Each structure stands twice: as structure tokens, then as C-alpha cells.
Amino acid sequence: MSPRPAPDLDHRRDEVIRAARVLAEDEGWAAVTMRRLASLVGATQPVLYTAFAGRQALIDAVAVSGFRDLAAALAAVEPAPRARMRAYLDFAAAHPRLYEAMFSLPSGLRFAADDTPEPLRRAFAGVQVVFPDADGTRAEVAWSALHGLATLQAGGRLRPSHAQARLELLHALLTG
Numbered sequence: 001m002s003p004r005p006a007p008d009l010d011h012r013r014d015e016v017i018r019a020a021r022v023l024a025e026d027e028g029w030a031a032v033t034m035r036r037l038a039s040l041v042g043a044t045q046p047v048l049y050t051a052f053a054g055r056q057a058l059i060d061a062v063a064v065s066g067f068r069d070l071a072a073a074l075a076a077v078e079p080a081p082r083a084r085m086r087a088y089l090d091f092a093a094a095h096p097r098l099y100e101a102m103f104s105l106p107s108g109l110r111f112a113a114d115d116t117p118e119p120l121r122r123a124f125a126g127v128q129v130v131f132p133d134a135d136g137t138r139a140e141v142a143w144s145a146l147h148g149l150a151t152l153q154a155g156g157r158l159r160p161s162h163a164q165a166r167l168e169l170l171h172a173l174l175t176g
Contacts, residue, residue: 013051013061015041020062024097029105034058059101060108066098067119074126081130081171085146088127089167092150099154103147112140131174142174 019040020032034055038045052058073091077083092099101107110116127146128139149166152158158166 009051012041012043012047016048016051016058017061017065020058021065021098024062024101025095029059029097029100032058056106056108059105062098063101063105063107063109064117064119066095066102067117067123069095069098070102071119071122071126074123079129081142081175082167084127084130085142085167085170088146089150089153089163092154096154099150104151138174142170145170145174 016037019037023036023040024032032055034045034048034052037058038048041048048058052061070088070091073087074084077087109120111120124136124139124143127143128136131139131142133139149158149170153160153163
């Protein structure tokens with residue numbers, strides 16, 4: 001009888017990341033434990049720890065996958081400020097727990113640094129291309145404003161009836 005082949009680590013990581021994203025969106029981040037994920041993917045906890053050093057590494061990997069998806073969502077629309085701003089806000093609204101992992105949960109990811117992961121750079125580039133300037137400051141302000149809108153909208157702290165007016169004002173402030 002031949003030994004059982006080891007599962008492909010990249011495949012296992014992707015499977016666990018997908019399961020964590022679904023579980024977080026369905027039940028919140030408190031429900032995402034290594035024990036629960038191991039059960040969901042049919043593995044043992046030690047197997048999960050071969051793919052992720054711990055829960056923080058898993059959340060960081062989920063966040064990186066979210067930035068990859070955000071970059072794709074931004075690239076999928078025309079490169080115009082209004083379209084990109086709308087795509088950003090739509091992404092945040094469609095994936096609230098993923099967005100939380102990307103921006104609100106504690107993270108070991110570094111932003112705006114030499115070792116910033118490529119998906120984070122691509123997501124920022126999706127904003128920067130429509131708010132260009134010499135050093136990226138304008139895009140940082142646009143990203144910050146969009147993040148504020150996304151966070152406040154998700155928390156029900158802004159009037160839904162004025163969402164378009166806020167986008168128009170933001171557009172005018174950033175492009176005027």
C-alpha cells in the first residue's frame with residue numbers, strides 16, 4: 001500500500017481562506033476559529049497550522065484575498081472616478097466582514113511600505129489611476145474618504161437617500 005500523498009498546501013490554504021470568508025460573512029469573525037475551520041474543511045487543527053501560523057495569519061491571508069478581489073472589482077469598471085468610487089463602495093457593501101478584515105481588524109499587513117503585498121498595491125493602484133498626482137497623496141485622500149463613507153454607510157450612520165449626493169460631492173472635491 002502506498003503512502004497517502006500530502007495535500008497540496010496552496011490548495012489547502014485557498015480552501016481554508018474560502019471557508020473563513022463564508023463563515024465570517026455568515027456569522028461574524030468571532031465564529032472563525034481554527035477548530036471550526038478544521039471541521040468545515042475536513043482537516044485537523046494541526047493541518048491548518050501547517051498552512052497558517054495562527055488565526056492572525058489566517059485573517060491576514062483573508063484580507064490579502066479581499067484586496068485581490070477589490071483590485072479586480074475596480075479594474076472591471078471604466079477607469080473614471082465616479083465608476084471607481086461606486087465600485088469601491090459596492091464592494092464594501094457586498095462583503096462587509098471581508099472589508100472588516102481588510103481595514104478594521106488587527107493586521108500584520110503593512111501598507112505603503114516596501115514590503116506591501118502586491119494585491120494591496122493593485123487595489124490602491126485602482127484608485128490612484130483615477131486620482132493621479134506626483135506622489136499619490138490625492139489617491140490616499142480619495143481612498144480615505146471612500147473608506148470613511150463605506151464604514152459609516154455599513155454602520156447605518158449616513159442617510160441612504162443621500163448616497164449619490166455624497167459621491168458627487170466627493171468627486172467634485174477630488175477632481176475640481
